[in-house]
Amino acid sequence: MNNVTRFISTAFAAIVLSHNSYAQNNDASIIKQLNKTWLDAIVNRDTAALSKVLASDFVLINPNGRKMSKANNLANVILPDQMVLSVNIDSVEARLLTGETGTITCWTTFVIETGGKKTTGKNCYQDVYVKRNGNWAAVSAHVTLLSMKE
Numbered sequence: 001m002n003n004v005t006r007f008i009s010t011a012f013a014a015i016v017l018s019h020n021s022y023a024q025n026n027d028a029s030i031i032k033q034l035n036k037t038w039l040d041a042i043v044n045r046d047t048a049a050l051s052k053v054l055a056s057d058f059v060l061i062n063p064n065g066r067k068m069s070k071a072n073n074l075a076n077v078i079l080p081d082q083m084v085l086s087v088n089i090d091s092v093e094a095r096l097l098t099g100e101t102g103t104i105t106c107w108t109t110f111v112i113e114t115g116g117k118k119t120t121g122k123n124c125y126q127d128v129y130v131k132r133n134g135n136w137a138a139v140s141a142h143v144t145l146l147s148m149k150e
Contacts, residue, residue, distance in 0.1 A: 027102060028094040030136050031129050035094075035104045038138070039087045047074045055130065055137035063123070063145035085111040085118070100131040107146075122146040 034053050041050035051074060058070040068076075076082075090107040097103065104127045111120050128140040 027096055027099075027131070027136070031094045031096075031102045031104055032092060034129065034136055034138065035092060035106060035127065036089070039089070039108070042077055042084050043087055045078050045083075047077050050074060050077055053138055055132070055139045058138055058140070060141040060143065063143050082112060082114045085113055090122075102129045102131075102136070103127065104129065117150065119148055119150050121148040 037049055038053045040046070041053070051070070054070045054073060056070060058073070060068045060073060062068055087108050087110045090109055092104060092106045095103050095105070105124070106127075107122070107124045109120065109122050111118055113119075123143055123145050125141055125143040127138050129136050130139045
């Protein structure tokens with residue numbers, strides 16, 4: 001292989017690798033934004049926004065070990081006796097496992113009001129996102145409650 005051919009091959013490989021890296025960074029940013037949209041939808045009681053984030057086959061395991069569907073999650077957002085007043089992201093990590101699968105690992109601090117009583121809590125969760133037909137959606141989540149205090 002002569003020097004010109006080697007240079008062209010190396011340049012082509014660099015372009016392909018940099019494109020893949022850009023696509024991965026862009027997808028990780030999209031997943032992080034979906035995570036933020038999800039949290040904002042909970043605070044704003046916006047089931048339409050949340051519905052766009054969750055896949056039709058979405059399943060969440062809550063801190064009590066209860067399996068919850070997309071419909072269950074949407075219904076919880078508008079429960080009349082409980083409001084999420086705020087959610088603050090303490091730390092978030094997005095990771096792409098493949099070109100069509102990624103995870104979010106997040107730690108949050110939140111304030112809820114139930115029956116007129118405010119409670120502050122901390123949790124961590126991991127969500128799995130899948131890219132279907134060019135769009136990312138959450139398919140699975142598991143939440144761990146770290147603390148609650150009045």
